[in-house]
Amino acid sequence: xxxxxxxxxxxxxxxxxxxxxxxxxxxxxxxxxxxxxxxxxxxxxxxxxxxxxxxxxxxxxxxxxxxxxxxxxxxxxxxxxxxxxxxxxxxxxxxxxxxxxxxxxxxxxxxxxxxxxxxxxxxxxxxxxxxxxxxxxxxxxxxxxxxxxxxxxxxxxxxxxxxxxxxxxxxxxxxxxxxxxxxxxxxxxxxxxxxxxxxxxxxxxxxxxxxxxxxxxxxxxxxxxxxxxxxxxxxxxxxxxxxxxxxxxxxxxxxxxxxxxxxxxxxxxxxxxxxxxxxxxxxxxxxxxxxxxxxxxxxxxxxxxxxxxxxxxxxxxxxxxxxxxxxxxxxxxxxxxxxxxxxxxxxxxxxxxxxxxxxxxxxxxxxxxxxxxxxxxxxxxxxxxxxxxxxxxxxxxxxxxxxxxxxxxxxxxxxxxxxxxxxxxxxxxxxxxxxxxxxxxxxx
Numbered sequence: 320x321x322x323x324x325x326x327x328x329x330x331x332x333x334x335x336x337x338x339x340x341x342x343x344x345x346x347x348x349x350x351x352x353x354x355x356x357x358x359x360x361x362x363x364x365x366x367x368x369x370x371x372x373x374x375x376x377x378x379x380x381x382x383x384x385x386x387x388x389x390x391x392x393x394x395x396x397x398x399x400x401x402x403x404x405x406x407x408x409x410x411x412x413x414x415x416x417x418x419x420x421x422x423x424x425x426x427x428x429x430x431x432x433x434x435x436x437x438x439x440x441x442x443x444x445x446x447x448x449x450x451x452x453x454x455x456x457x458x459x460x461x462x463x464x465x466x467x468x469x470x471x472x473x474x475x476x477x478x479x480x481x482x483x484x485x486x487x488x489x490x491x492x493x494x495x496x497x498x499x500x501x502x503x504x505x506x507x508x509x510x511x512x513x514x515x516x517x518x519x520x521x522x523x524x525x526x527x528x529x530x531x532x533x534x535x536x537x538x539x540x541x542x543x544x545x546x547x548x549x550x551x552x553x554x555x556x557x558x559x560x561x562x563x564x565x566x567x568x569x570x571x572x573x574x575x576x577x578x579x580x581x582x583x584x585x586x587x588x589x590x591x592x593x594x595x596x597x598x599x600x601x602x603x604x605x606x607x608x609x610x611x612x613x614x615x616x617x618x619x620x621x622x623x624x625x626x627x628x629x630x631x632x633x634x635x636x637x638x639x640x641x642x643x644x645x646x647x648x649x650x651x652x653x654x655x656x657x658x659x660x661x662x663x664x665x666x667x668x669x670x671x672x673x674x675x676x677x678x679x680x681x682x683x684x685x686x687x688x689x690x691x692x693x694x695x696x697x698x699x700x701x702x703x704x705x706x707x708x709x710x711x712x713x714x715x716x717x718x719x720x721x722x723x724x725x726x727x728x729x730x731x732x733x734x735x736x737x738x739x740x741x742x743x744x745x746x747x748x749x750x751x752x753x754x755x756x757x758x759x760x761x762x763x
Contacts, residue, residue, distance in 0.1 A: 322422040323348040324446075325381070326439055328356045328396075330371050330598060332429055334512070335453040337377045338504040339477055345449070348425070351380070352417060356387040356396045356435045359570070371596070372516035377508070385417055387435055396435040401442055409442045427451055431473065431490075432463050440469050450490060451477040451500075454617040457487040458685055459651030460693040465493070479505060481620040482655060484678035488689045492696050506625055513604040517595045525562040525591070526555035527602060529613035530575065532568035538641055538649070544571075545578040547634045551612045552579055554633055554663025556586045560610055563588050569596045603628060612663065614638065615649070615656040623660070629672050631663040632656050636718060645724045646692040654688050654719050655681065683707050688719055694728055708732045 323345060327333045333353070339345060359365035368374060369384050378384065387396055390413060401409045414420065427449040428436035440448055450473055457478040470493040478487055480499040487497045528551045533539045539547065548565070555563050565579055576592045583590035593602075599618035602608065603626045611622040614634045622628040635657035642650050658676050661668035668675065676684075687707035690700035708731040712720070717732070726733030 320350070320420070320422040321348045321425065322350045322352060322419055323425045323427065324352045324354050324439075324443075326354045326356060326387070326426070326428040326436055327368055328358045328429065328435075329453070330368055330373060330377075330512075331600075332451070332453045333368055333374070333377050334508045334598075335451055335477075335479060335500060335505065336427065337380050338508045339451065339500045340380045341508065342501050342504045344477060344498065344500060345427070346425075350382050350422070353378075353381040353384045354387050354439070355384060358397050358435070362388055362395070365569075366596075373512035373598075373601075376511045376515065383417075387439070390416060391438075398434065400434055400438045406442055406444065410444070413442065425449070427477075429453070430456075431469065432461055432465060437469065440472070444468070446472070448473045449475055449477060450495070452487070452489060453479060455481060455615075455620065455652035455655055456648055457489045457497075458482065458485055458655060459648060460488045460689045460697055461490055461492065462646065462648040462693075464696055465490075479621075481617065481624055482659070482678070482681070483624065485655075485682055485685065488651075488686070488697065502625060509598070509600045510604065512598065512601055516597050516601065519597070519602070519605055520564070520591045520593070522562055522564055522591050522606060524607055524609040525564045526558070526560035526610040526612060527599075527606065527608040528552060528555065528563060528565045528579075529599060529611065529616045529618050530565060530567040530571055531614050531616055532571045533614070533638075535570065536649075538638065541572075541574070543637075545575055547614060547637075548575055548579055549582045551614075551633045552582055552586070552588065552590070554631060555610060555612050556588050558610060558631075558663055558666060558669065561588055562591075564591045564593065564602070564606065564608070566593050566597070566599060566602065600625075610669070615653045617652070619656060619660060623672065627672065629669050630660055631665075631669050632660045633663065639718050645721055650692060651685060651688060654685065657718075658684055683711070684716070684719060691720060691724055691728065691730070705731060 325336050327336060355368045357367040391399055424443050424446040426440060426443060426446045428439060429451055430436050431450050473490055473493055473495050476487060476490055476495050476497045477500055478497060480502055530548060534541045534544045552563060567576060580590055600621055603622055608628055611619060611628050611630045612633060613619045619630045623630045635653050638653045658681055659674055661675055686700055687704040690697050690704040712732045722733055
């Protein structure tokens with residue numbers, strides 16, 4: 320007997336799995352289990368995937384639905400991992416709990432480098448693994464160095480073709496082959512969800528603003544995030560849109576909407592704030608927005624690539640400067656959106672749905688940024704990164720790199736060329752370490 324276990328924490332991810340199953344991306348199995356994980360900070364007050372509107376339409380692809388939160392209670396999915404010596408006990412427990420018996424198990428998980436996906440793969444030590452990615456992070460490098468006992472079991476990376484022609488860097492250190500989930504199948508699954516959920520406001524062809532909760536990640540302050548949403552509204556109004564719908568992040572505080580309402584009144588724009596959680600893709604189908612504005616949300620690319628809607632990005636320049644550390648996994652998504660999509664001020668590019676760069680140029684940029692983020696994981700990309708920085712680093716592309724990072728890696732664009740030998744010079748590094756130690760001691 321063969322059992323496939325699919326781990327999902329979002330409705331979007333579940334829809335991705337449904338599309339993959341509909342198109343035969345997974346081999347036949349005797350049983351398919353959807354393992355639902357609620358990764359919210361307070362799961363008790365936040366609906367899980369299987370409690371959201373539209374889930375029942377996706378439920379038909381699976382034989383059973385089980386809860387990861389219940390299986391590991393009282394631990395939190397995002398912060399718990401099994402101790403090495405307890406792994407056999409946990410596997411025995413889960414096989415009994417989910418009635419797996421002696422079945423051969425295959426796993427499909429998202430974000431394998433973090434929990435809960437990492438914990439699940441560590442428990443089922445012999446299971447082959449498929450990683451599926453439903454967002455832009457798949458185009459960036461693996462955020463941490465994976466244990467080879469996990470990484471070598473990953474057979475492929477399933478991802479949505481959100482940037483046609485761009486190849487993911489995720490898991491390339493293990494020679495994992497990327498495989499796209501057919502776009503037509505994914506949009507067909509999303510069409511099943513179009514008439515689910517609560518009634519939506521009757522606003523035809525509005526400008527749709529996609530809110531993100533970046534202050535929760537300590538990327539922006541709450542005041543800066545309010546200002547970011549206000550800038551989105553001003554951008555839409557500047558393009559002549561008089562009807563605007565704001566889709567806030569489900570966890571964002573109401574004060575963000577209050578600031579927008581005040582600004583809308585001053586601009587003379589009709590603003591509608593959605594008070595029920597709904598996928599952006601459902602809004603694309605039911606409202607058919609005349610414009611979608613966001614920061615670096617994956618929804619911008621689904622709007623542009625899957626639904627041919629005009630899009631504009633706001634605030635990516637600030638994010639590129641603020642993201643810390645440099646290897647922050649949001650860096651590649653921000654880079655892609657910044658390099659590819661226009662700002663509201665570029666009216667012609669927005670209206671004509673014109674991309675700001677070609678896929679070859681974008682590929683070279685992403686691979687250079689990816690190497691700078693994870694040089695120990697993507698060691699083979701150093702020559703490409705050096706070539707990119709030697710030939711394409713200018714006043715515009717420098718925004719994607721930090722001089723200090725380039726200097727520490729001995730890459731072009733760091734310290735002046737005549738001093739380029741220093742980062743590789745052991746004596747110079749010793750002097751720097753001593754100077755830093757002395758400075759720290761003086762501060763005490």
